[in-house]
Amino acid sequence: MANGSKSARFLMESRLPDAARRSAEDCFELGVAYSCGTGGMGIDLVEAHKWFNLAALKGSGEGQTMRAEIAEEMTAREIAEAQRQARACIAATQFGAA
Template identity: 75%
Template sequence: MGNSFKSAQFLMEARMSRAAYGSAEDCLDLGVAYSCGTGDLPIDLVEAHKWFNLAALRGSEEGQSMRAEIAEEMTARQIAEAQRQARALIASHQARAA
């Protein structure tokens, strides 16, 4: 059981790293994982919205759809926080690239 958890954790960390640097598919996968609680992640709608938003910004139509769907279950404050986190992630990676 411990190895299963460590494997899932490693896969999620690797996916986050790839997603943060531009993969729409990995962003979408993280959004799904956070919205459903897969891979031993807690369900976190703010994180899910953030990753769906990043997928959408990278051209994923499915990311756009999932972002809109999950937003129906969120408060305006939660959506604003998810958007803030997405902007911060983008800005931090742009600063590193400069």
């Protein structure tokens, strides 16, 4: 399981630079990693929703679908937090701070 965890961390960390530039595919893959607990990582629906939201904003139909699916398992507070984080990510990349 330790190797799986390291692999999952590498996957996520390798996607972060592209996701910061808001690549729809990279955002979607991060959403999948967080929603499924890829490689033994803990599931984090707030993070998953944030990344699916960013993917959807870049035109990913899969991102829209997955965002809606996991939202059914989340509280209103969790969804609001995910949306807040997505807005912060957008604002940071617009100003080159990402």
